[in-house]
Amino acid sequence: MITRRNLFTTGGAALLGAALLQRSSLAAAPDLAADPGPKTTPPPTDGVAFRPVVTLNGWSAPWRTKEGWKEFHLVAEPVVRELAPGMKANLWGYNGASPGPTIEAVEGEKVRIFVTNRLPEHTTVHWHGMLVPSGMDGVGGLSQPQIPPGKTFAYEFALKKSGTFMYHPHADEMVQMAMGLMGLFIVHPRESNQHRVDRDFAFLINAFDIDPGSHTPKVATMNDFNLWSWNSRVFPGIDPLPVRKGDRVRIRMGNLSMTNHPIHLHGYDFRVTGTDGGWVAPAAQWPEVTVDVPVGAMRAIEFAADEPGDWAFHCHKSHHTMNAMGHNVPTMIGVDPKDIAKRVVTLIPDYMAMGSRGMADMGEMEMPLPPNTLPMMTGRGPFGALEMGGMFTVVKVREGLARGDYRDPGWYDHPNGTVAYEVKA
Numbered sequence: 001m002i003t004r005r006n007l008f009t010t011g012g013a014a015l016l017g018a019a020l021l022q023r024s025s026l027a028a029a030p031d032l033a034a035d036p037g038p039k040t041t042p043p044p045t046d047g048v049a050f051r052p053v054v055t056l057n058g059w060s061a062p063w064r065t066k067e068g069w070k071e072f073h074l075v076a077e078p079v080v081r082e083l084a085p086g087m088k089a090n091l092w093g094y095n096g097a098s099p100g101p102t103i104e105a106v107e108g109e110k111v112r113i114f115v116t117n118r119l120p121e122h123t124t125v126h127w128h129g130m131l132v133p134s135g136m137d138g139v140g141g142l143s144q145p146q147i148p149p150g151k152t153f154a155y156e157f158a159l160k161k162s163g164t165f166m167y168h169p170h171a172d173e174m175v176q177m178a179m180g181l182m183g184l185f186i187v188h189p190r191e192s193n194q195h196r197v198d199r200d201f202a203f204l205i206n207a208f209d210i211d212p213g214s215h216t217p218k219v220a221t222m223n224d225f226n227l228w229s230w231n232s233r234v235f236p237g238i239d240p241l242p243v244r245k246g247d248r249v250r251i252r253m254g255n256l257s258m259t260n261h262p263i264h265l266h267g268y269d270f271r272v273t274g275t276d277g278g279w280v281a282p283a284a285q286w287p288e289v290t291v292d293v294p295v296g297a298m299r300a301i302e303f304a305a306d307e308p309g310d311w312a313f314h315c316h317k318s319h320h321t322m323n324a325m326g327h328n329v330p331t332m333i334g335v336d337p338k339d340i341a342k343r344v345v346t347l348i349p350d351y352m353a354m355g356s357r358g359m360a361d362m363g364e365m366e367m368p369l370p371p372n373t374l375p376m377m378t379g380r381g382p383f384g385a386l387e388m389g390g391m392f393t394v395v396k397v398r399e400g401l402a403r404g405d406y407r408d409p410g411w412y413d414h415p416n417g418t419v420a421y422e423v424k425a
């Protein structure tokens with residue numbers, strides 16, 4: 001007898017299953033690919049209610065419930081991702097984007113995740129940090145056969161614990177992760193008042209090595225990445241984090257780049273309340289202003305947003321708040337650069353001259369750049385050039401935001417007498 005379960009695990013019936021899947025996937029996937037959809041998740045229409053996360057520059061996957069299973073569908077495929085206005089990259093992702101959509105579900109639920117492979121090579125999906133049966137762990141060759149191009153596999157498991165997790169391939173990993181194939185998996189507590197916050201942000205930390213003027217990451221790069229990104233976006237392309245004064249805020253971060261990132265928040269001290277291993281007991285939490293997120297790890301931080309302002313939030317490795325850092329940049333300090341850069345860039349596309357007094361001039365975007373290349377330091381704030389790139393954005397804490405209205409409130413209007421000022425002689 002064919003049950004739902006063995007429908008997907010027996011040979012002939014699997015074809016039938018795949019045909020059924022194709023129909024549902026074709027109904028859902030092309031629309032997703034064409035339209036990234038809303039940036040916030042609509043309230044769930046079925047399953048256990050939860051307070052959805054806000055995925056920076058992303059969205060959460062739709063689902064359907066069927067006979068007690070919550071079903072999602074990931075389509076691994078080549079995508080074009082705008083890293084920031086002015087630069088698009090050829091990446092691999094799921095459902096039209098890198099990272100793929102955030103999967104959100106509730107502790108205790110059973111999930112079935114269909115994975116369709118539209119990549120040119122085989123793939124799998126590993127559920128990082130999640131407690132699943134060995135055969136659902138997604139390590140190609142070890143725990144399952146690889147998913148060949150054109151095929152669909154189903155993963156099925158119950159969500160044993162709440163927390164912050166991620167998904168990524170465990171097949172040709174170096175290439176597939178360097179191409180941006182990854183996503184977040186958030187499991188909410190069964191009891192909605194547990195670990196409750198008002199604002200719950202999430203993003204993945206990743207990195208790319210894309211030569212200035214080109215579009216496709218160099219997949220063999222070990223350490224010398226030149227674009228340091230959050231959810232495959234770089235400043236000024238990373239969403240701000242708007243927050244109402246008085247909100248309790250959580251920010252969940254997962255690191256799928258190849259180096260650690262000390263993530264620093266201005267204006268607040270926070271507690272590390274969770275890792276991909278689970279929630280940190282209150283008695284074990286200590287205050288921090290920077291949390292190091294190791295490779296292949298997740299950290300959730302929390303704070304009470306009681307101080308209004310525009311608070312910088314960034315990686316503290318200073319090379320990671322710059323874009324397309326040329327590692328062959330000659331030091332120009334002491335040299336009059338005048339027109340040198342304009343002439344040299346026609347011969348050496350990734351040539352970037354340092355100003356003779358330092359590099360701050362580059363924040364004014366005066367440098368000639370090859371096409372599809374972001375300035376190394378860029379962005380403008382209310383007081384001028386921000387001189388940032390890469391892993392940088394702003395937590396915007398505001399009084400008087402209408403409840404539920406978390407659109408970007410613009411720049412902070414500082415009360416009189418609260419801005420650093422020039423002392424006149």
Ligand SMILES: [Cu+2]
Pocket residue numbers: 228260261262315316317320391
């Ligand atoms: Cu960093």
